[in-house]
Amino acid sequence: MWGLCKGSGSKPYRTVVDTTGPAYQCSCPSRKFPCKHALGLLLLWSDPDGPVASGESEGAPDWARTWLAGRAERTARKKAAPAAPADTEAARRRAEQRAERVSAGASELEQRLEDLLRGGLAAAEQAGYSLWEETAARMVDAQAPGLAARVRELGAIPGSGPGWPVRLLEESALLYLLVRARRRQAELPEALSSVVGARLGLPVRAEGPPLRDTWLVLAQYDTADARLTTRRAWLHGATSGRTALLLSYGAAGKAPELTLPVGLAMEAELTWFPRGTGGRAELGERFGTPAVPSSRPTGVDVTEALGRYGQAVREDGDVDGATAKLGR
Known part of the structure; x- marks a missing residue:
């Protein structure tokens, strides 16, 4: 979607939003991303009776089509670029x-x-x-x-x-x-060792086959310190019933690249990290564009919620009874 927004200058700002990203571009000088003009355009679009309607890129003005074409070209180059050969020996030394x-x-x-x-x-x-x-x-x-x-x-x-x-x-x-x-981490069972590594803050990799589902974006918020901006997003699978935490990072003062529309659902593949990472998963391939979900997820009562929380804590801190080995 695209539009012209009247600002303080003589010429209106040119604002365009690609909802498949989502991604934004505006000619305003704001350093915030997305800027208030892109957010305003999205707000108007979110109103079913509002003045903004979704359109095809062929009907966009030249400046919007140029930006969309550039995004598509960069995405295609990124997918086609061969992966750089891994220096396994250097990686081993760093580890x-x-x-x-x-x-x-x-x-x-x-x-x-x-x-x-x-x-x-x-x-x-x-x-x-x-x-x-x-x-x-x-x-x-x-x-x-x-x-x-x-x-x-x-x-x-x-x-x-x-x-x-x-x-x-x-x-x-x-x-x-x-x-x-x-x-004594080298002596621990693999599952418990993964928990210890995650608690220490060591890097871990997502493992296992990806799970394809329609994921409802439950919430998203950012936390920042002097060096890093961390974005947390929670997803709920419509079919699997699983809940996942996605993490993305940006430099200090800059928003992370991954932005998910809270309240909408998207079809995608997720791969989970080992235990001890708080249900963290990695977002894989996405299919189609986010849309309004057809139904809400089924809720649970307080007793069942506490039971699920207790089960998660038990699995996280007592993996296969392995804490007994640590105690010895």
Whole structure:
């Protein structure tokens, strides 16, 4: 769809939206993506009685057709480009170096947690947040972002209200168990080792055959820090009944490339990551364009929802009873 939007200048802004992406282009100088003019066009289009109707690209003005043709050409080149040969030896060396850094970081964190408990939890409140932030930075240097995130969570507990020492002790114990598991990760069953790796923040790959279904986009939101913008989107399969989490990333201050229309459904293939990744999946091939779903997903009552949550926690933290091996 396309349109002209009157702005502050003498010439109207040229706005075009490709709903199959979705993707956007506007001649306005805004650094936000999508800009308010593209969002306004989509808002008008979402109203069934509104002035905007879907059209074919052949009826678009020249400036819209040029942009659409450029998108189609770039997509075709990307699909036709041969994959670069993988340097397996270099990849192996990088993986070994990262593994060494992660292990060193886990050992350092283990020592810091022992010092905390040896000195008493009261000292955590007196030390302030700077101690935790410095420790988290050390975990980032060790290429263990999962540990860094959990350390920052610990830093927010002291002084958070009545009962904070109990909460700090619980979370410290869980984190201590994780860093001890890293030391013995090679001895763990494969499923539990995957959980430990995911908790540490190590990269994992989607596995298994893809599942094709019509996926309803339940929700999507972004979180940002100084270096990265993370987008989370949740999907629900109309036939399979499975729920999936999709993650995409963008540089600081920029929106990730993957944008899914909340409330619409799309037919696509998903491939799941190993256990311990919070139900995360990878989006594969998409078929057709997103559309309004024919029906809502079947809901469950509170009791069944709690049961499903408990089952997910059990599978995530007690894979095939393997935590017993870790305890020994």
